[in-house]
Amino acid sequence: xxxxxxxxxxxxxxxxxxxxxxxxxxxxxxxxxxxxxxxxxxxxxxxxxxxxxxxxxxxxxxxxxxxxxxxxxxxxxxxxxxxxxxxxxxxxxxxxxxxxxxxxxxxxxxxxxxxxxxxxxxxxxxxxxxxxxxxxxxxxxxxxxxxxxxxxxxxxxxxxxxxxxxxxxxxxxxxxxxxxxxxxxxxxxxxxxxxxxxxxxxxxxxxxxxxxxxxxxxxxxxxxxxxxxxxxxxxxxxxxxxxxxxxxxxxxxxxxxxxxxxxxxxxxxxxxxxxxxxxxxxxxxxxxxxxxxxxxxxxxxxxxxxxxxxxxxxxxxxxxxxxxxxxxxxxxxxxxxxxxxxxxxxxxxxxxxxxxxxxxxxxxxxxxxxxxxxxxxxxxxxxxxxxxxxxxxxxxxxxxxxxxxxxxxxxxxxxxxxxxxxxxxxxxxxxxxxxxxxxxxxxxxxxxxxxxxxxxxxxxxxxxxxxxxxxxxxxxxxxxxxxxxxxxxxxxxxxxxxxxxxxxxxxxxxxxxxxxxxxxxxxxxxxxxxxxxxxxxxxxxxxxxxxxxxxxxxxxxxxxxxxxxxxxxxxxxxxxxxx
Amino acid sequence: xxxxxxxxxxxxxxxxxxxxxxxxxxxxxxxxxxxxxxxxxxxxxxxxxxxxxxxxxxxxxxxxxxxxxxxxxxxxx
Numbered sequence: 001x002x003x004x005x006x007x008x009x010x011x012x013x014x015x016x017x018x019x020x021x022x023x024x025x026x027x028x029x030x031x032x033x034x035x036x037x038x039x040x041x042x043x044x045x046x047x048x049x050x051x052x053x054x055x056x057x058x059x060x061x062x063x064x065x066x067x068x069x070x071x072x073x074x075x076x077x078x079x080x081x082x083x084x085x086x087x088x089x090x091x092x093x094x095x096x097x098x099x100x101x102x103x104x105x106x107x108x109x110x111x112x113x114x115x116x117x118x119x120x121x122x123x124x125x126x127x128x129x130x131x132x133x134x135x136x137x138x139x140x141x142x143x144x145x146x147x148x149x150x151x152x153x154x155x156x157x158x159x160x161x162x163x164x165x166x167x168x169x170x171x172x173x174x175x176x177x178x179x180x181x182x183x184x185x186x187x188x189x190x191x192x193x194x195x196x197x198x199x200x201x202x203x204x205x206x207x208x209x210x211x212x213x214x215x216x217x218x219x220x221x222x223x224x225x226x227x228x229x230x231x232x233x234x235x236x237x238x239x240x241x242x243x244x245x246x247x248x249x250x251x252x253x254x255x256x257x258x259x260x261x262x263x264x265x266x267x268x269x270x271x272x273x274x275x276x277x278x279x280x281x282x283x284x285x286x287x288x289x290x291x292x293x294x295x296x297x298x299x300x301x302x303x304x305x306x307x308x309x310x311x312x313x314x315x316x317x318x319x320x321x322x323x324x325x326x327x328x329x330x331x332x333x334x335x336x337x338x339x340x341x342x343x344x345x346x347x348x349x350x351x352x353x354x355x356x357x358x359x360x361x362x363x364x365x366x367x368x369x370x371x372x373x374x375x376x377x378x379x380x381x382x383x384x385x386x387x388x389x390x391x392x393x394x395x396x397x398x399x400x401x402x403x404x405x406x407x408x409x410x411x412x413x414x415x416x417x418x419x420x421x422x423x424x425x426x427x428x429x430x431x432x433x434x435x436x437x438x439x440x441x442x443x444x445x446x447x448x449x450x451x452x453x454x455x456x457x458x459x460x461x462x463x464x465x466x467x468x469x470x471x472x473x474x475x476x477x478x479x480x481x482x483x484x485x486x487x488x489x490x491x492x493x494x495x496x497x498x499x500x501x502x503x504x505x506x507x508x509x510x511x512x513x514x515x516x517x518x519x520x521x522x523x524x525x526x527x528x529x530x531x532x533x534x535x536x537x538x539x540x541x542x543x544x545x546x547x548x549x550x551x552x553x554x555x556x557x558x559x560x561x562x563x564x565x566x567x568x569x570x571x572x573x574x575x576x577x578x579x
Numbered sequence: 580x581x582x583x584x585x586x587x588x589x590x591x592x593x594x595x596x597x598x599x600x601x602x603x604x605x606x607x608x609x610x611x612x613x614x615x616x617x618x619x620x621x622x623x624x625x626x627x628x629x630x631x632x633x634x635x636x637x638x639x640x641x642x643x644x645x646x647x648x649x650x651x652x653x654x655x656x
Binding site: 026029194 | 614618622624625631637
């Protein structure tokens with residue numbers, strides 16, 4: 001494929017994504033890949049490239065201050081050539097000093113960028129040599145060449161981790177994944193200081209885009225798997241629950257491994273769903289009678305559709321049940337006919353057709369790289385469990401007398417608090433990932449949230465909820481900006497898993513209370529329509545806000561909103577408002 | 580003229596394809612600088628599945644030189 005760097009191909013409607021690339025190699029050939037990949041996720045790339053080996057000077061350039069993404073691509077060949085070319089001549093102290101200088105330089109460039117820029121910063125880790133300087137004894141001690149560079153990379157990662165929006169691009173890992181394909185290109189290095197082959201640059205640009213996708217909320221939240229031929233070998237309808245191939249030993253072990261890979265995704269907070277054309281009892285029988293052979297349990301799935309309907313319809317239902325968009329789904333099946341049907345009817349769903357040989361399933365899933373998040377919190381670890389508790393709640397809801405009784409019976413407890421160090425990652429993540437109950441869909445980084453929290457004109461509120469069925473964790477965020485006109489709700493969002501329980505009303509009441517206490521006259525809500533948030537178009541009007549111009553809604557503080565009465569307890573800023 | 584080569588020249592050098600003739604060389608195309616040269620050669624290698632030596636690569640500075648290098652590898656059109 002030939003990536004075009006021409007600008008006129010871009011539709012005029014795409015928002016721009018501003019890149020700044022700094023480094024000590026020729027970075028221009030990255031343009032074509034960044035342009036192409038940015039467009040694939042809906043952006044027009046606007047790329048600025050600093051001078052050759054002037055990264056520290058370029059770090060304070062206006063282009064970095066204005067950028068959405070700043071890449072710092074430093075290579076030891078130029079930064080610390082002694083570590084690369086004549087390592088064996090260096091004493092241990094000299095090697096440490098050289099590595100220390102390289103660390104200081106790279107960290108200084110990142111710090112200088114951060115001085116003026118709120119961009120995502122991506123820093124290349126240094127490459128370790130495929131042929132270490134000391135040969136077979138190189139790896140014996142920490143003073144060998146490869147270990148010296150590894151330690152340098154660890155120190156660099158530690159230094160950079162202090163900033164939540166700085167990410168390390170592990171080139172050794174990219175090289176390993178290109179297995180066998182050319183990574184370095186000594187010809188272009190010698191002719192023009194371009195160190196990497198085209199396929200390597202394409203893969204490196206792909207790594208950058210993984211971070212961007214996660215930051216922009218473009219990643220997938222749920223993987224939907226088929227059963228026969230996917231979770232186990234054979235067909236349960238023909239072979240029976242005892243006959244399907246799955247278990248710790250071959251030929252069941254590839255499927256066993258694949259189930260473990262799915263569980264590992266679940267541990268990261270990705271939801272699992274099951275969608276199979278089958279007799280529901282037969283599939284349930286496999287989970288019951290083969291439990292000892294299968295890491296996955298029936299209850300690991302947040303949603304299940306086992307029936308004879310077409311899979312496009314089932315996927316729509318699964319998305320609706322989980323309150324997520326079709327573009328949050330990845331669909332995995334071993335039958336080309338099924339993945340083709342879904343790709344055709346539901347293009348927003350990402351489909352993975354499993355390879356012929358089940359030993360390759362695991363890599364096929366891992367290679368899609370669509371489940372990245374910028375942060376990893378306890379909420380992620382527990383998300384799937386919380387969905388399971390939600391299923392239980394729904395089951396009880398259908399049996400109890402009235403919604404009000406049901407809600408009272410949940411013994412809900414809510415705590416509204418200001419964002420702090422412990423919650424800032426989760427707050428930023430919610431602004432990046434929440435699409436449906438999100439009144440303004442403004443995406444913020446941790447850096448942005450910290451800025452709001454430090455500003456005297458802003459309040460950043462979080463709400464945590466638990467009830468007798470489980471702890472839902474931090475599920476809502478409101479950002480209030482107080483100015484002369486009143487208190488403006490810059491951001492108001494709620495995780496979909498708690499909708500219908502009055503949590504949004506508790507948070508809104510807390511916002512109004514804060515506005516009253518600041519002596520403001522009114523609260524102004526904003527609604528910015530998107531393709532996904534239509535369900536909240538009516539939110540402010542239904543809460544007694546009067547429509548104003550430009551999707552704005554006002555409500556006077558003379559008549560504040562009461563906290564919903566069905567909560568067992570509501571605490572705001574440590575103060576009990578309902579007990 | 581090899582139409583695939585013409586297309587690649589057009590995309591990489593950001594030139595309208597009708598301006599690309601068999602007599603095109605780096606000397607008379609202002610966008611054919613050293614950076615674009617590397618981009619061009621890498622794109623050609625990938626498109627045709629061939630590999631040039633560093634010496635050969637540095638001398639592929641005209642349509643004619645490119646067509647000849649491809650012809651030596653049995654690629655004529």
